[in-house]
Amino acid sequence: MKKSRKDTQIEAVKAILAGxxxxxxAMEKYDVRDKRTILNWMKSISPLIQNKTEPVPDVHEYVIKENSLLRRVIGLQDQLRELEEKNAQILAQRNVLMDKVTRLELKLQVQDNYETTSDV
Structure with missing residues (x-):
């Protein structure tokens, strides 16, 4: 049986308020295109689904909290991107150094072989 529009709204608001x-x-799950629609649902439905003993969360406070969490996630993503770039630079430097070490080892082997054959 298909849910009524009101049931869908209540379900969405409950899921958001429960975290x-x-x-x-919620917008993606309930196929809502405008954030204001969900916010309006929260304003109208959240007082109806809250117990009288529980304080009704302010929708504005919820949005501020969510935005701060999103800003934190974005900041962490930026830090991760920077660390990945630094890691790539370090790996590139490591490869250059490994190449230099390999070349020096080869030169030493050639020099040792030359000295060994010239001593004979």
Missing amino acids: ELLLEE
Whole structure:
């Protein structure tokens, strides 16, 4: 049986308030194109689904909290990108040094072979 629009809205708001879904995830899951639609659902439905003893979370506070989490994730992604770039540079430098060491070892082998054959 297909859910009614109101049931879908209630389910979405409950999932968001419970922390099961972020706004963007709820938008994707419930095929909502505009963030304001979900915010309006939260404003209208959250007071109805909250117990009287529990304080009703302010939608604005929720959005601020979610945005701060998203900013933190973006910051961590930026740090990860920087570390990956540094790692690539270090690997490139390591490869150059390994190449130099290999060439020097070859030169030493050639020189040792030359000295060994010239001593005979």
